[in-house]
Amino acid sequence: MGETPIISIIVPVWGDDNLAVDLVNRLQTDANGSNNTTERSGRSRPEHIEWIVVAVTPTAPLYEMDRCGAIRLIACQEPSRGRQMNLGAQTAHGKLLCFHHADSKLEPEHLLALKRVAADDSIIGGAFHRRFYPPRMMWREPIVRWLNRTGGPLFGDQSIFVRKSVFSDLGGFAEIPLMEDVEFSRRLRRQGRIALLDPPLWSPPARKGTWKIFFRNTGLVALFSLGVTPHRLHRWYYRGRQ
Numbered sequence: 001m002g003e004t005p006i007i008s009i010i011v012p013v014w015g016d017d018n019l020a021v022d023l024v025n026r027l028q029t030d031a032n033g034s035n036n037t038t039e040r041s042g043r044s045r046p047e048h049i050e051w052i053v054v055a056v057t058p059t060a061p062l063y064e065m066d067r068c069g070a071i072r073l074i075a076c077q078e079p080s081r082g083r084q085m086n087l088g089a090q091t092a093h094g095k096l097l098c099f100h101h102a103d104s105k106l107e108p109e110h111l112l113a114l115k116r117v118a119a120d121d122s123i124i125g126g127a128f129h130r131r132f133y134p135p136r137m138m139w140r141e142p143i144v145r146w147l148n149r150t151g152g153p154l155f156g157d158q159s160i161f162v163r164k165s166v167f168s169d170l171g172g173f174a175e176i177p178l179m180e181d182v183e184f185s186r187r188l189r190r191q192g193r194i195a196l197l198d199p200p201l202w203s204p205p206a207r208k209g210t211w212k213i214f215f216r217n218t219g220l221v222a223l224f225s226l227g228v229t230p231h232r233l234h235r236w237y238y239r240g241r242q
Contacts, residue, residue: 005050006118007111008094008164011102012076012084014056019102021061024051024071027106048115050094054084081156082173082180089167094118098161105202106159113197114161124192125162127154127185131200141200148196153221154185157203166191176230182221183230 013020027049051071055062056079066073072091076084085099096118100106110128117123129148132140144152154160160181162170170187173180188194220233 005094006048007096007098007114008050008052008088008092009098009100009106010052010054010085010088010092011100012054012081012088013102014079014084016102017053017055017059017062020053020055020071021065023100023102023106024053024065027108027111028070049111050092052088052092054088056084080175080177082175085180086172086175089164089172092164095164096161097164097167098159099156100159101157101203103203104157104159107199109199110159110197110201113199117161117195117197120195122193123195124166125160125188126195126197127158127160128197129200130155130158131202145196151189153182154188156181157201159201160185160188162188178230178233179220179224180230182224 011020011023028051052074053062053065053071054074054076056076058073058075062071062073065071074084074087074091076087088099089097096114098114113128117126127148129145130141132144148154166188170184170191174183176183220236224230224233
């Protein structure tokens with residue numbers, strides 16, 4: 001994949017391999033088409049990025065991307081986002097690890113922001129701000145920005161990033177069925193200075209209504225903070241969804 005990467009982007013997938021394929025193809029094509037104007041256009045050169053996809057029962061397109069050297073593919077026997085991200089981190093060569101959900105909209109401008117963080121040794125990790133969908137829910141954005149700035153939890157769909165050395169010191173993600181991102185962000189905040197980056201990340205619209213999802217997720221985080229185990233929260237979260 002060219003010279004030693006600065007950033008390793010680790011993408012855990014389970015049944016959404018096509019999203020990972022589209023993500024990597026789009027960003028690598030975008031970067032390759034702008035190599036001569038990298039600094040002017042605000043895009044990271046592809047040799048600064050390595051892609052690691054950790055998939056449960058990978059499909060043929062992922063194996064082909066691995067064969068061509070576009071990604072490093074790791075197969076995981078069973079779904080566990082925390083375990084998948086830890087497996088990806090074990091093989092990463094970048095000084096900065098970014099854990100990205102395949103259905104969130106990563107753009108070249110986000111890669112440039114990560115590259116700037118990697119060059120600032122005073123920052124140990126952080127996440128991107130969030131952009132909410134649909135537009136009528138945009139009023140939530142300043143509230144969530146304020147919560148993030150004042151010590152609130154960081155979520156996986158914010159693409160949490162961390163220096164590899166710090167990730168190792170923290171022992172990686174807890175291999176729990178739910179809230180691995182919230183639990184990790186608590187420990188990360190205690191370790192040193194974090195950064196919250198723009199531009200914000202778009203995530204896909206909720207299938208069952210934004211308000212319902214908002215209150216459900218808020219309630220789950222509150223219960224986790226009160227000591228309810230991730231295993232019990234996982235049962236409640238997936239009840240009736242199989």
